[in-house]
Amino acid sequence: MADEVEITQTCGVCHAELGSLSVKKENMMLTTSDRIWCSHCQAEQPEIRAVAGRRTAILIEEATLPRVDDS
Numbered sequence: 001m002a003d004e005v006e007i008t009q010t011c012g013v014c015h016a017e018l019g020s021l022s023v024k025k026e027n028m029m030l031t032t033s034d035r036i037w038c039s040h041c042q043a044e045q046p047e048i049r050a051v052a053g054r055r056t057a058i059l060i061e062e063a064t065l066p067r068v069d070d071s
C-alpha cells in the first residue's frame with residue numbers, strides 16, 4: 001500500500017526549500033524542533049515541514065512557527 005505522503009523541508013528563516021522526504025501517514029510529524037542546515041543562510045535554522053502540493057501547508061507552517069511573546 002502506498003500510504004505515504006511527501007513532506008517538504010523548508011528553512012524557517014528564508015523559506016528556501018531544502019529537501020523532501022516521504023513518510024507514512026501514521027508517522028507524519030509536521031511539528032518538529034529539529035534544525036536543518038540551510039545553505040542559503042549558511043546556518044542551522046528551524047525546519048518547517050509541510051505536506052507537498054497542498055495549500056494547507058501554509059496553515060501548518062503558521063502553526064509550527066514559534067510565537068514571539070513579549071510577556
Ligand SMILES: [Zn+2]
Binds near residue numbers: 011012013016038
Ligand atoms: Zn535559510
